[in-house]
Amino acid sequence: MGFVTATADRLTIRNFTETAGLFRTLGASGFRRFSTYRQATAAATATNTVFGFLRTYVMLAVAGSAAALGGQAAGYDAPQLITYVWVGQGLIGVVGMWGWTELADRIRSGDVVTDLLRPVHPVLGYLLPDLGRAAYALLTRFVVPIVVGALAFDMYLPRRPATYPLFAVSVLLAVLVCFAGRFLANAAGYWLLDTRGVLMGWALCAGVLGGLYFPIRFLPEWAATALYLGTPFPSLLQVPLDVLVERDPPIGQLGLLGLQALWAGVLFTACVVVQRRAERRLVVQGG
Amino acid sequence: MNTDGRHGGVNVIEAHGLRKDFTVRVRKGLLRRERRDVAAVDGVDLAVQRGELLGYLGPNGAGKSTTLKMLTGVLHPSGGRVSVCGLTPVPQRILLARRIGVVFGQRSQLWWDLPLRDSYELLRHIYRVPAAEHAARLRRCRDLLELDPFLDTPVRQLSLGQRMRGELTAALLHGPEVLFLDEPTIGLDVVSKQAVRGFLAELGQTGDTTIVLTTHDLADIERLCRRIVVIDHGRVVHDGGIDALHARYGSQRRVTVDFDTAPAALPDLPGVHLEATTGPRLTFTLDNSASVGTLISTLTTLGSLRDLSVTEPEIEEVIARLYRSEGRAPSPRFP
Numbered sequence: 001m002g003f004v005t006a007t008a009d010r011l012t013i014r015n016f017t018e019t020a021g022l023f024r025t026l027g028a029s030g031f032r033r034f035s036t037y038r039q040a041t042a043a044a045t046a047t048n049t050v051f052g053f054l055r056t057y058v059m060l061a062v063a064g065s066a067a068a069l070g071g072q073a074a075g076y077d078a079p080q081l082i083t084y085v086w087v088g089q090g091l092i093g094v095v096g097m098w099g100w101t102e103l104a105d106r107i108r109s110g111d112v113v114t115d116l117l118r119p120v121h122p123v124l125g126y127l128l129p130d131l132g133r134a135a136y137a138l139l140t141r142f143v144v145p146i147v148v149g150a151l152a153f154d155m156y157l158p159r160r161p162a163t164y165p166l167f168a169v170s171v172l173l174a175v176l177v178c179f180a181g182r183f184l185a186n187a188a189g190y191w192l193l194d195t196r197g198v199l200m201g202w203a204l205c206a207g208v209l210g211g212l213y214f215p216i217r218f219l220p221e222w223a224a225t226a227l228y229l230g231t232p233f234p235s236l237l238q239v240p241l242d243v244l245v246e247r248d249p250p251i252g253q254l255g256l257l258g259l260q261a262l263w264a265g266v267l268f269t270a271c272v273v274v275q276r277r278a279e280r281r282l283v284v285q286g287g
Numbered sequence: 288m289n290t291d292g293r294h295g296g297v298n299v300i301e302a303h304g305l306r307k308d309f310t311v312r313v314r315k316g317l318l319r320r321e322r323r324d325v326a327a328v329d330g331v332d333l334a335v336q337r338g339e340l341l342g343y344l345g346p347n348g349a350g351k352s353t354t355l356k357m358l359t360g361v362l363h364p365s366g367g368r369v370s371v372c373g374l375t376p377v378p379q380r381i382l383l384a385r386r387i388g389v390v391f392g393q394r395s396q397l398w399w400d401l402p403l404r405d406s407y408e409l410l411r412h413i414y415r416v417p418a419a420e421h422a423a424r425l426r427r428c429r430d431l432l433e434l435d436p437f438l439d440t441p442v443r444q445l446s447l448g449q450r451m452r453g454e455l456t457a458a459l460l461h462g463p464e465v466l467f468l469d470e471p472t473i474g475l476d477v478v479s480k481q482a483v484r485g486f487l488a489e490l491g492q493t494g495d496t497t498i499v500l501t502t503h504d505l506a507d508i509e510r511l512c513r514r515i516v517v518i519d520h521g522r523v524v525h526d527g528g529i530d531a532l533h534a535r536y537g538s539q540r541r542v543t544v545d546f547d548t549a550p551a552a553l554p555d556l557p558g559v560h561l562e563a564t565t566g567p568r569l570t571f572t573l574d575n576s577a578s579v580g581t582l583i584s585t586l587t588t589l590g591s592l593r594d595l596s597v598t599e600p601e602i603e604e605v606i607a608r609l610y611r612s613e614g615r616a617p618s619p620r621f622p
């Protein structure tokens with residue numbers, strides 16, 4: 001067997017099979033990479049669960065006050081808020097809200113150059129392992145808080161069967177939107193020497209404006225609408241959780257999914273454009 | 288430029304007037320910065336034929352890595368034309384990536400958290416290599432580079448030498464036509480260096496893979512490369528064999544001879560110079576034109592010889608002389 005047999009691309013069924021293989025293998029690689037850090041997974045899951053209790057009691061206080069006044073808290077009753085909190089705690093790891101600095105680190109060290117030497121678009125090369133990471137988190141960090149929450153509190157279960165697949169799609173879209181946002185925040189490293197400020201800004205916005213600390217619907221309607229339409233953050237947690245707790249009628253759920261898809265489209269387009277511009281100006285330092 | 292046609296005369300790499308300018312901002316006061324363009328690569332012409340093993344040398348900041356990054360499509364040239372495997376590197380980077388292999392000694396293309404075996408499986412899919420071809424190449428690399436003892440160890444736990452053997456394998460599993468190696472032996476111990484050199488020598492002998500090697504380790508060059516291109520201040524200052532380099536920079540062989548007793552007369556031959564006399568020991572330096580044989584025959588007529596040694600010129604000396612002579616007009620450099 002000689003070493004040289006490289007050939008050009010052709011659009012064939014084999015090519016399609018190879019592409020499917022690439023998606024599967026790169027996705028699986030993300031799953032395997034993250035599954036090697038078991039202690040980190042356990043620590044993060046435990047933290048998410050502890051904070052689940054804290055947040056639940058705050059939300060129950062809010063729901064209790066609203067009930068005492070004869071109403072609901074921004075359209076949520078107590079069981080809905082409990083589901084919102086615990087599923088939200090599980091989704092933090094799946095969506096990967098913050099803490100991903102791999103691209104920024106590789107840009108700073110110059111290792112990003114090896115990403116450019118692979119026959120895969122860098123955005124896809126980072127996205128597929130991230131989907132594998134999300135799948136791993138779904139089996140670990142997602143399940144534990146939900147089980148604990150269900151055992152400790154009276155959670156709301158969706159009444160419309162269609163909500164389950166809609167929720168699944170919404171979670172996938174949330175993973176995509178979050179990945180694209182993180183990719184863009186990391187890609188600031190092509191222009192800035194230090195990306196810590198940008199990444200902290202992303203983490204802060206993702207938490208506060210994404211519906212993690214409190215449901216965005218608690219804000220005045222104009223502010224919530226502005227956040228939904230003007231920023232991608234509610235698409236990270238608020239939207240999948242609203243879909244799950246059936247905060248809105250079916251048509252509203254579909255509208256929210258459409259909004260997420262729109263933000264995914266916008267952000268991925270931005271990723272591709274930013275990547276292209278970054279490559280254009282790339283100077284890899286350090287030999 | 289090498290045109291010997293040894294490998295069938297097909298140029299796999301061609302560069303004409305290749306340039307890369309970087310903009311630097313120089314402080315000119317409290318707030319004022321002045322923009323200045325500095326040429327890191329300044330009109331490089333290069334033609335490399337299929338199967339050649341080319342040593343690409345230069346002092347730190349000469350523009351070696353910048354050239355390599357332009358040849359592989361990572362950096363946009365500021366000027367000139369470049370073609371690798373018949374493709375234009377930057378616009379056709381992804382297509383080109385399937386046909387070249389790259390090892391940067393100071394960077395890793397392996398996945399930090401995964402064992403080598405998993406990294407290789409990933410690369411098989413990324414490069415879309417049929418399983419049988421992949422397995423055959425991996426088997427060959429496993430044998431030649433002795434990968435088996437650490438094939439299942441996560442990359443983060445490998446020693447530098449093990450990782451570099453892993454990197455070389457990773458760069459070759461898709462059967463690249465051109466292999467770019469940027470300081471592949473940097474930081475390696477003697478045994479690992481020998482393993483890498485031996486592997487590259489064998490790879491070079493097959494004549495299938497064109498190899499461009501940049502290194503500061505001149506033993507790599509002596510062992511592996513028939514042709515070397517030396518670049519300094521972004522320009523090619525030598526392109527040819529090592530012998531040509533010796534000839535051009537007046538490398539001198541050295542003959543040291545021990546007589547039983549110091550001879551009464553000295554040889555008077557063209558191109559032969561007496562360098563030192565220590566009792567009965569004489570040291571001569573020989574210009575390229577002078578013959579060692581003639582000197583020895585003459586010496587035997589002058590007295591009784593006890594010992595004699597001939598030292599070939601050190602390539603390091605020649606290269607240092609070359610760098611010094613080309614480095615008379617320093618300018619700001621880039622990595």
